[in-house]
Amino acid sequence: MKRFLLACLLAAPIATVNAEPEDPWLVLQKAAQAAHDLSYKGVFVYQSGENVKSVQVTHMNYGQGEYARVVVLDGTPREMLSQGSDVVIFSPKNEKVIMEKRRAHNLFPAVLPNTIENIKVSYKARIGGVERVAGRDGRVVFLDPKDRLRYAYKFWADREYGLLLKSLMLNEQNQMLEQMTFSQVDMIENQDMDWFHPNVDHGKNYILEEAIxxxxxxxxxxxxxxxxxxxxxxxxxxxxxxxxxxxxxxxxxxxxxxxxxxxxxxxxxxxxxxxxxxxxxxxxxxxxxxxxxxxxxxxxxxxxxxxxxxxxxxxxx
Amino acid sequence: MKSQISALIDADIALEDAEYLYTTLKSGGDSSEAWATYHLIGDAMRGNPVFKPDFTERLMAQLEAEPVVLVPAAARKQSLLRSNRVWSVAASVAAVAFVGWVVLQQQIQADADDTASPMEIAQSLPADYLLAHQSLASSNSAYYIQPANYSE
Incomplete structure (x- = not known):
């Protein structure tokens, strides 16, 4: 009898964990952290209206702070380098390359706020199924607005690493407004920093835009x-x-x-x-x-x- | 050569090992342009202020502070070359300012053609304001990827 009770006690918590669906807010919280804490490299496709662009992203964080390089692969070769919260954007314009300094933006896959609590008042989160994105299993989370003052979102979070694999913004008619989705993403295993520099075009003049x-x-x-x-x-x-x-x-x-x-x-x-x-x-x-x-x-x-x-x-x- | 200059700026190559680089740089041309470009990018990355009112003075001071491999017989020639370098920097600063002035003038002219009657915003999308919004609002992935002014 004692042994049976013990078995019940041991089995109970495990059974509960398996039966209970994942908390959508926890999935989002984990995704927000993963984008800043992990080291990864991949190519994602950005789509807004008729615009479609492939973008390469490299992000590294080995406890020394965040380093990232983002290169737009289609059309004008814009690129962006960031260190901590400082960002420099390089945009070629005719014979010049304009360098702009900015405070950090939320760039995919780091699109979620660090404090998920801030969005709980305005959105409802709902867990969805598992869908495959970029060769990886993604947990779907729906983020629906509580009123008509904001758009709806759908996120796919990597089931192993937590990182967002895909993000979709939808209007009231459920039409896509903006989408970002990895076509390939890998974790970086080494701490090599060779990639952290802009691709310099020596035929062009580099001009630093003044703070405006x-x-x-x-x-x-x-x-x-x-x-x-x-x-x-x-x-x-x-x-x-x-x-x-x-x-x-x-x-x-x-x-x-x-x-x-x-x-x-x-x-x-x-x-x-x-x-x-x-x-x-x-x-x-x-x-x-x-x-x-x-x-x-x-x-x-x-x-x-x-x-x-x-x-x-x-x-x- | 260019990768070596880059390494020199990043202090990956010791200055003592780079005498030949200095010699090449002093001869002007392609290499010294590369040197200036790398310095500008490096400044931007490190967050050093560039193109502030004292930019030229600061740069001259930096050039002054850079170690120079002095050979007594070549001393005269050297100082002359150095002042040349400063002039070429001054010229590029002036060129940048001029380009900026031309662009500004064109925009002011475009504005002056407007009349005072209100215009429906749908008739002309305020792309400059969209860009200004994108560049500061933190949730804008679009700014890096497809900024309003760069739409092709």
Whole structure:
């Protein structure tokens, strides 16, 4: 009897683990960490509307920090090198190569926020089946918006390493807006750093673009009132926009996954004001003119969201 | 040669072992351009400020600080070559500034043609603002891969 009870006790937890489906949030959390912690190399296909590009990514982290190199394989040979949170982008333009310095972006497969908690308020996660991507088994996780203020996502996470194999963004009609999917991915076994350098074209001039955005104080003339649910302000800068003589204020909002930029600038005489709404692929635009200011909202979010953010701007009398 | 210059900048080759590289560099031409390019890329990667107002002074100071293999008989010729190098750097800085000025002028002209009546945003997509959004918003993979201005 005692032996039987012991057997039951031992078997019980194992049985529970097997029966219980995986927690989708844990799968996403693991995927977010894996993208930063693991060393991997692969080629993924980026697709947005009619644009399709193959991109090579090499990422290394052996406890000395993150190093990555990303090379666009189709069309203009853009490439990007990053060390920690510093990024340099090399883009050839005619006889020049422009070098841009940026803060780190979330680049595939590192598209999920480090703190998954931030997206729990706005999205519901649901576990799906197992599908094969790039020759590997991927666990499907659906991320559905709780309202109509953001798009839906579907992720495939490697069952062994946790790394995202594929990411898909869908609109309300379940149509693909943006997709990134590995066609091949391997773990890097050695610590060789030979790959960490740009491909230098000696026939071209390398030009470092000056920093065009400066952190900005709160503006005194206007405020942004009630934001759409789940969105919060993360950055405010004054920056130059090509073709504009005076700096423009840019405020960036995010719900943890999607991001929206609000541009505000005083209307200059002779400049044609813009109004209305439009869309291009996953990006929605909203423009309005109030109190002599041009307001422009741009983001990979539904049209309702850009309009709500644009309308939230109020001017102090 | 170019890989050796790269190695020299990364300090993979000791300066003492690279006298012949210096000699080649001082003779100007292709190699010294490669040298300048590598330095610029290296600066960008390390996060050193480049093209700040004191860029030329800083570069001159750096050139000044670089060890020079001095041969007494060639001393005169050397100082002359060195000043040549500084001038060629100054010329490239000026060239960059000029290109930037031309681009800016073209854009200002394009703007001046507008009239003051409001325009539906759908008629002309604000690509510059889309690019500005992509370049700062952290969730934009598109910026590296397919930025608005580079669409082919």
């Amino acid at each position: 955005a400066q952190p900005a104080q709160e503006a005194s003339e206007w405020t942004v009132g009630a934001l759409p649910a789940g969105y919060r302000k993360i950055q405010q800068v004054t920056r130059l926009v090509p073709g504009k003589q005076s700096p423009v204020t840019q405020v960036i909002f995010t719900d943890g996954l999607a991001s929206v930029s609000l541009f505000i600038e005083p209307l200059v005489k002779g400049t044609r004001p813009r109004i209305g709404q439009t869309a291009k692929g996953a990006t929605n635009f909203y423009a309005n003119v109030t109190n002599g200011y041009q307001i422009l909202v741009v983001g990979e979010v539904p049209s309702t969201t850009v309009a709500q953010i644009g309308s939230a701007v109020s001017f102090k009398k």
